[in-house]
Amino acid sequence: MATERIAKLLKKLPDRPGVYLMRDAAGEVIYVGKAKSLKKRVSSYFRHDSFASPRLRKLVQSIEDISVIRTESEVEALILEAKLIRKYSPFFNVDLKMSDRYPYIKITRELFPRIVVTRQRGKDDALYFGPYVSAGDVRSLLRLIERYFPLRICARDIDASTPEKNGRPCLHYSLGRCLGPCAGLVTPADYRERVDDVILLLQGQSSEVVERxxxxxxxxxxxxxxxxxxxxxxxxxxxxxxxxxxxTSPLREDFDGDMWQCLNRLQQALRLPVIPWRIDGFDISHMSGRETYGVVVVFEQGSPNTSLYRRFRIKTVEGVDDFRSLEETVTRRYGQSLKGSEPLPQLVLIDGGPVQLEFARKALDELGLKDLPAVSLAKQEELIYHTPGEEPLRLDFGDSALRLLQRVRDESHRFAIESHRASRSARLRRSVLEEVPGIGRHRAAQLLGRFGSVRNMAAMSAEELATVPGIGPAMAERILSVLKENIGGTEPEKN
CATH class of the missing domain: 1.10.287 (Helix Hairpins)
Structure with missing residues (x-):
C-alpha cells in the first residue's frame, strides 16, 4: 500500500505526458518510466492487482518518493526517458542496462546520412539515440520523422560528384519519404540541414526545430x-x-485551445519579428534585502514548462537592489544560453516597469543579445513597456495577448516567492545544526535525513542521539544544547 505521503502525491499528478522517477529511502533513483498520463500510469503501481509480479512488488515496497517531469508530448517523454535511464542506471530498469536487446535510432556518418534502427550500439562515429523500451515507440518516432523530415533509409552508395551515374531515385522519393540524394536532387548542405532537424527532434528540442x-x-x-x-x-x-x-488551465479555457491565434496576436501587438512560441519571464524575491533570488520561468506554446524553470541566488548585489539583481539574473541566465546549455526565447518578459526593463536590456546588450525582444509588464495599470522612448502599450483587459503576458508574469512572481521560501527554510534548518562545533554540512544533512527535522532532534534524549554512528555522548549533549537554545520548544513535529 502507498504511504499517506505517496497517496497525497498521487492525487496531485497531472493527467498529461511526462517522465516519472521513483526513489528509495536513500534518495537513489530506482526506476524511470514514461507515461501518456502521469496520473494514471504512476497510480497504477499502487493498485492491489499490481502486486502479482514479485519484481513489481519489490519496486513498490522500495518507493519512498516520486518526482515527475512534464513534457509536451509522448514523443518527448520517450526521448527523455532514455536519457534519464542512461544517466541514473536505475536498479529496476535492469532490462535497459542490458540494452543490446533494445532498439536504438542511428544516424550514420556519411555525406548523406541514413537513419537506421539497430539493436547494437557500434563503436563508430554514428549518432545513437536510445535505447528505447518499446519497438512500437520507435516506429511512432520514425513515422513522425518520415512524414516531416524524410531522410534516406537505403544503403545505396552515392557518388555525389557524378549523380547521373546513380540512376533514378527509388520509390521512397516518389512517395515523398526521401529527398533523392542518390539522384542529385538535393545538395549536401540542404540535406545536412534536414539531418540537423532530426537530431534536434531526437534530442527532444522541438521548440528549437520550430525556430529553425x-x-x-x-x-x-x-x-x-x-x-x-x-x-x-x-x-x-x-x-x-x-x-x-x-x-487544463484558465489560460487555455479562455482561448478555447487556440494558442496559435493567441501567439499570433502577441506577435502583432508587440511588433515581434517571429511568433513568440517561447517566453521567458523574470522576477526577483528577497526578504529584507537578505537571500535575494532571481528566477526565470518558461512558457512554451502558451503553457508553463516547469522542467525549464531556473533560479539564481544573487551574488554580486548587496542590500535591496532589485534592478541590479535583475541585471545579474538576466546575465547569468543567457550566459548559459550562449554556452549552448539553454535555447533562447523569442520574448523576454520582465516583472516591473521601464527601469527594470532598462537594466534587463543593459544585460542583454553586454551579452551581444541586443536584438532579443524584451518587454516589461507593470502591475498597477498593466502597462507594457516595449520600446525606449515610446509610450507604454495599453491593451484591453480582455485581449488574449495581455492575458498571456499576465499569466507569465504571475507565474514568475509565484515561483520567485516559492523559491525564496524553500531556500530560506533549508538554510535555517542547516544553519542551526552547523552552529554545533564539530558538525559540518555533510553531518548536518545526514542527521536531518535520519530524524526529519531539528525540532524532532531537540525532543530526543542525549542517549538516543548518541546511538548515531560518529555521535558520542559529549557531541549529543552539544547538539541538544544548541538546538534548544535556537528553536525553543521541544515538541516533535507531527506527521
Missing amino acids: LRKRMDRAAKSLAFEEAARLRDTIRAIWRITRQRI
Missing part, C-alpha cells in the same frame, strides 16, 4: 518560394500539434 523552420519559412516567403514556405508552415503547425501540452 520559421527562419527558413521567412526566407522562402521573401524569395517568393511560396510553395516551400507553405510546406514549412504546415510542418511547424504539425510539430506544434504533436507536441502541444494536454493540460
Whole structure:
C-alpha cells in the first residue's frame, strides 16, 4: 500500500505526458518510466492487482518518493526517458542496462546520412539515440520523422560528384519519404540541414526545430518560394500539434485551445519579428534585502514548462537592489544560453516597469543579445513597456495577448516567492545544526535525513542521539544544547 505521503502525491499528478522517477529511502533513483498520463500510469503501481509480479512488488515496497517531469508530448517523454535511464542506471530498469536487446535510432556518418534502427550500439562515429523500451515507440518516432523530415533509409552508395551515374531515385522519393540524394536532387548542405532537424527532434528540442523552420519559412516567403514556405508552415503547425501540452488551465479555457491565434496576436501587438512560441519571464524575491533570488520561468506554446524553470541566488548585489539583481539574473541566465546549455526565447518578459526593463536590456546588450525582444509588464495599470522612448502599450483587459503576458508574469512572481521560501527554510534548518562545533554540512544533512527535522532532534534524549554512528555522548549533549537554545520548544513535529 502507498504511504499517506505517496497517496497525497498521487492525487496531485497531472493527467498529461511526462517522465516519472521513483526513489528509495536513500534518495537513489530506482526506476524511470514514461507515461501518456502521469496520473494514471504512476497510480497504477499502487493498485492491489499490481502486486502479482514479485519484481513489481519489490519496486513498490522500495518507493519512498516520486518526482515527475512534464513534457509536451509522448514523443518527448520517450526521448527523455532514455536519457534519464542512461544517466541514473536505475536498479529496476535492469532490462535497459542490458540494452543490446533494445532498439536504438542511428544516424550514420556519411555525406548523406541514413537513419537506421539497430539493436547494437557500434563503436563508430554514428549518432545513437536510445535505447528505447518499446519497438512500437520507435516506429511512432520514425513515422513522425518520415512524414516531416524524410531522410534516406537505403544503403545505396552515392557518388555525389557524378549523380547521373546513380540512376533514378527509388520509390521512397516518389512517395515523398526521401529527398533523392542518390539522384542529385538535393545538395549536401540542404540535406545536412534536414539531418540537423532530426537530431534536434531526437534530442527532444522541438521548440528549437520550430525556430529553425520559421527562419527558413521567412526566407522562402521573401524569395517568393511560396510553395516551400507553405510546406514549412504546415510542418511547424504539425510539430506544434504533436507536441502541444494536454493540460487544463484558465489560460487555455479562455482561448478555447487556440494558442496559435493567441501567439499570433502577441506577435502583432508587440511588433515581434517571429511568433513568440517561447517566453521567458523574470522576477526577483528577497526578504529584507537578505537571500535575494532571481528566477526565470518558461512558457512554451502558451503553457508553463516547469522542467525549464531556473533560479539564481544573487551574488554580486548587496542590500535591496532589485534592478541590479535583475541585471545579474538576466546575465547569468543567457550566459548559459550562449554556452549552448539553454535555447533562447523569442520574448523576454520582465516583472516591473521601464527601469527594470532598462537594466534587463543593459544585460542583454553586454551579452551581444541586443536584438532579443524584451518587454516589461507593470502591475498597477498593466502597462507594457516595449520600446525606449515610446509610450507604454495599453491593451484591453480582455485581449488574449495581455492575458498571456499576465499569466507569465504571475507565474514568475509565484515561483520567485516559492523559491525564496524553500531556500530560506533549508538554510535555517542547516544553519542551526552547523552552529554545533564539530558538525559540518555533510553531518548536518545526514542527521536531518535520519530524524526529519531539528525540532524532532531537540525532543530526543542525549542517549538516543548518541546511538548515531560518529555521535558520542559529549557531541549529543552539544547538539541538544544548541538546538534548544535556537528553536525553543521541544515538541516533535507531527506527521
